[in-house]
Amino acid sequence: MNIKSLKLRNFRNYKQLDLEFAPHINILVGNNAQGKTNILEAIYLLAAAKSFRASKESEMIKHNEISSLISGKIQRDAVHKLEITISNIAVKSIKCNTKETQQKEFVGNFNVVLFSPEDLSLIKGSPGQRRRFMDLEISQVNAGYRSLLADYQKILVHRNSLLKDIAHKNKYEKMLEVWDEQLIEVGTRLMVQRAEMIYKLGLLSRLIHRKLSNNQEELILRYSPFYAENNEQLDYDYQTIKSRFSYALAEEKPFELLRGYSLVGPQRDDFIFLINQLDAKRYASQGQQRTAVLSCRLAELEYMKSETGRYPVILLDDVMSELDELRKKYLLKLLDKKVQTIITTTDISDFEPELLQNASVFFVESGQVTERR
Ligand SMILES: Nc1ncnc2c1ncn2[C@@H]1O[C@H](COP(=O)(O)OP(=O)(O)OP(=O)(O)O)[C@@H](O)[C@H]1O
Ligand SMILES: [Mg+2]
Numbered sequence: 315m316n317i318k319s320l321k322l323r324n325f326r327n328y329k330q331l332d333l334e335f336a337p338h339i340n341i342l343v344g345n346n347a348q349g350k351t352n353i354l355e356a357i358y359l360l361a362a363a364k365s366f367r368a369s370k371e372s373e374m375i376k377h378n379e380i381s382s383l384i385s386g387k388i389q390r391d392a393v394h395k396l397e398i399t400i401s402n403i404a405v406k407s408i409k410c411n412t413k414e415t416q417q418k419e420f421v422g423n424f425n426v427v428l429f430s431p432e433d434l435s436l437i438k439g440s441p442g443q444r445r446r447f448m449d450l451e452i453s454q455v456n457a458g459y460r461s462l463l464a465d466y467q468k469i470l471v472h473r474n475s476l477l478k479d480i481a482h483k484n485k486y487e488k489m490l491e492v493w494d495e496q497l498i499e500v501g502t503r504l505m506v507q508r509a510e511m512i513y514k515l516g517l518l519s520r521l522i523h524r525k526l527s528n529n530q531e532e533l534i535l536r537y538s539p540f541y542a543e544n545n546e547q548l549d550y551d552y553q554t555i556k557s558r559f560s561y562a563l564a565e566e567k568p569f570e571l572l573r574g575y576s577l578v579g580p581q582r583d584d585f586i587f588l589i590n591q592l593d594a595k596r597y598a599s600q601g602q603q604r605t606a607v608l609s610c611r612l613a614e615l616e617y618m619k620s621e622t623g624r625y626p627v628i629l630l631d632d633v634m635s636e637l638d639e640l641r642k643k644y645l646l647k648l649l650d651k652k653v654q655t656i657i658t659t660t661d662i663s664d665f666e667p668e669l670l671q672n673a674s675v676f677f678v679e680s681g682q683v684t685e686r687r
Pocket of ligand 1 (some may be wrong): 326375377
């Protein structure tokens with residue numbers, strides 16, 4: 315799959331941008347703060363319907379403008395047009411082939427894997443970040459999961475508001491049982507899929523990490539459901555999860571009734587990176603963590619390929635400067651696979667002349683892009 319063209323209107327520092335990408339290697343070159351990452355952010359948005367860095371969507375609208383348009387043509391069997399409009403005065407609009415769609419139908423049309431300098435936060439950051447990673451990873455390849463996730467979120471909202479009512483008024487307790495059942499059923503199905511994804515991604519990551527670390531390190535990804543204690547290894551079949559979930563819910567119920575919201579469920583899940591059996595968050599060095607994340611990202615490519623039959627588009631933000639020769643080489647080897655890659659750099663001499671010959675090169679300067687001819 316690849317992105318053929320990108321159109322931006324009033325997005326970040328771009329008043330107007332129309333780009334055509336090469337099917338293989340695309341290099342965005344420019345000094346700091348010129349708008350390279352902004353282009354990757356726009357492409358990512360077309361895949362995930364969310365930014366990887368904006369905390370508020372309105373941040374992405376060009377200063378002093380009212381709305382922002384991000385539109386792309388994606389080649390996947392046929393050509394599809396994806397379009398997002400973010401506005402200060404209206405709700406976000408998401409379209410696929412000019413038809414208004416919901417987020418859960420939009421995601422999955424176009425898949426990307428992003429490597430960026432902030433990637434370390436996948437290990438160091440909060441469990442919430444890792445849950446978002448799991449959700450996006452599975453959502454990109456599995457429509458069933460996107461529906462389940464939306465259902466679960468609705469159930470959680472209803473159940474929380476009922477818990478609040480009960481806490482205040484001391485009634486409706488019977489009604490809660492119906493929501494309990496749904497929470498457990500839908501939540502369990504979500505968790506089974508998360509466990510499965512982390513298992514598959516973990517196998518792939520381990521193989522890659524072995525090579526990246528010269529056979530020195532063993533990387534393990536381990537799913538850590540909300541009821542896990544001490545990073546223990548558990549069974550993740552439907553029945554086991556369901557009974558642990560029910561048990562945890564029964565135990566926490568009195569506290570939920572006191573506090574007025576749900577205390578157990580996959581909204582509290584996590585997963586961990588173990589390097590040579592130790593929790594990487596606590597014990598690994600910066601370099602080890604960086605390598606582990608890189609292994610995980612490279613594994614994502616293979617995971618998506620195995621789930622959908624196609625490689626996603628790779629977005630590499632400023633990664634060359636952070637990697638040593640061995641890892642750089644390994645990363646660039648990827649480009650042999652003919653996966654479409656869009657890579658940013660401040661220094662074009664990071665790349666061999668031979669590679670540059672086969673690439674489309676774009677010069678980025680204060681919100682203007684010119685292509686090398
Ligand atoms: N909403 C916005 N409206 C206008 N300009 C914006 C907006 N948001 C960000 N910018 C501008 O975009 C520029 C940063 O763009 P970007 O992050 O893409 O830079 P970059 O080329 O990736 O730089 P670096 O090499 O430092 O990573 C900054 O100059 C910033 O002021
Ligand atoms: Mg940048």
